[in-house]
Amino acid sequence: MxxxxxxxxxxxxxxxxxxxxxxxxxxxxxxxxxxxxTHLDMIDLPVPEVVAAARAAGIARIVTxxxxxxxxxWSARCAEEHDAVYAAVAIHPNDTEAATGPSRLPRDPRxxxxxxxxxxxxxxxxxxxxxxxxxxxxxxxxxxxxxxLDYYRDHAAPDVQRWWFREHIKIAKRxxxxxxxxxxxxxxxxxxxxxxxxxxxxxxxxxxxGDVAMVKQCAEAGYxxxxxxxxxxxxxxxxxxxxxxxxxxxLLAETDAPFLTPVPNRGRPNAPAQVANxxxxxxxxxxLDLADLCDTVTxxxxxxxxxx
Numbered sequence: 001m002x003x004x005x006x007x008x009x010x011x012x013x014x015x016x017x018x019x020x021x022x023x024x025x026x027x028x029x030x031x032x033x034x035x036x037x038t039h040l041d042m043i044d045l046p047v048p049e050v051v052a053a054a055r056a057a058g059i060a061r062i063v064t065x066x067x068x069x070x071x072x073x074w075s076a077r078c079a080e081e082h083d084a085v086y087a088a089v090a091i092h093p094n095d096t097e098a099a100t101g102p103s104r105l106p107r108d109p110r111x112x113x114x115x116x117x118x119x120x121x122x123x124x125x126x127x128x129x130x131x132x133x134x135x136x137x138x139x140x141x142x143x144x145x146x147x148x149l150d151y152y153r154d155h156a157a158p159d160v161q162r163w164w165f166r167e168h169i170k171i172a173k174r175x176x177x178x179x180x181x182x183x184x185x186x187x188x189x190x191x192x193x194x195x196x197x198x199x200x201x202x203x204x205x206x207x208x209x210g211d212v213a214m215v216k217q218c219a220e221a222g223y224x225x226x227x228x229x230x231x232x233x234x235x236x237x238x239x240x241x242x243x244x245x246x247x248x249x250x251l252l253a254e255t256d257a258p259f260l261t262p263v264p265n266r267g268r269p270n271a272p273a274q275v276a277n278x279x280x281x282x283x284x285x286x287x288l289d290l291a292d293l294c295d296t297v298t299x300x301x302x303x304x305x306x307x308x
Contacts, residue, residue: 023265026276029058031294033279034301035272036226037146037180037206037254040064040078040085041071043271044258050271051084057273058294060084061301061308063254065146065180065206067092068099069128072135079140086305088143088180089135091128094155096164099128129167136175142305144172145180146206149193152184162193169197178202178304187214199223202304207256211238212245219247224304226252229262229270232281244285248296251286253278 035054040047041064054062064079065088066072072089079087091099136144147168149161172179179200183190187210194203205218208225218225230236231243243251255261255278257270262277279297283290302308 021268023261023268023271023274025053025273026057026280028056029276029279029294030291031298032058032060033253033275033294033297034061034063035059035255035257035275036063036204036252036297036301036305037065037088037228038062038257038272039067039071040257040272041066041074042258043269045271047078047082047085050273051082054272054275055084057276059272059275060298061086062272063088063142063305065143066090066135067146068095069131072132076135076138076141080138085140087135087138087141088145088178089132089141090145090147090168090180091132091164092146093148093150093161093165093182094153096160097156099125099164125164125167129171132168133171133175136171136177141177143178143180143204144168144175145178145204146182147180148182149186149190150182150184151186151189158189162189165190165193166197169194169200172200172202173198178204180204180206182206183209191217194221204252204304206254207260208242208246209239210242212242215242215245219250222250224250224252224300226254227278227282228254228256229260229266229274229278231285232262232278233266234263240285243282246286248286248288248293249300251282251293252297252300253282 043050061084063086064075066075075087079085147165203223205225207228225246227243231239253275255270255272255275261268261270262274283293
């Protein structure tokens, strides 16, 4: 089972995937924005259909994120094939022990790429990392991620996760790409390892799950914080407080689709269009005009990812 990101109570993954009722499309945003983190390979709709729905909601760009070698390669190819799509590539912390074998993370059998068998895995971690680095050097790959630490699941030992995280930090530095971090119940170790290794110039905390104190630590370091749909949940007040405290110029929004669908469609399958609802929530929490926030997150994304 793929981990759900932290930040307050999380929906059970199996329950979410059992629901097939399509979410209501959000009203279009007043200005273009983006989904800074999604998994198009896990969404059971054709990519052109997902991209078209996102554009209708005002989402002009999508970053689709790999979690193992096969999905990272798929994400890089998807970005080459679709103008609105960019990619991130890495080995997810829960997949680090299985990095040279089948992924522990689920793939929807209905997804467009599911019938394509994954390539034979390289034999060693060094070979896997070399392939990740080669993918990261492609022009439409904008980040090394998602990488980091997950102490909620027990799919990989913490020391194994920490080794792979350090190696991904090195790849981000060598390639000049942003580092996209998965941090679940591991805040202290993630921040410690970043300090020990020396962070790359551009760091994004995907599905930010820290508190107000961690927001201040990240802001002091210049780390970008990306909030997912769980910030819209009424029972996630500590996360909402964190989002309200984040400097607007260090703020991004994401779906992490097909997971964490924001209110009012919570419990239905997620997709990049739904980040419009998360942006509306963030604008309210920040006390900002929605159009201004859209412009701000678009400008913020250009710093870690590239001038679009």
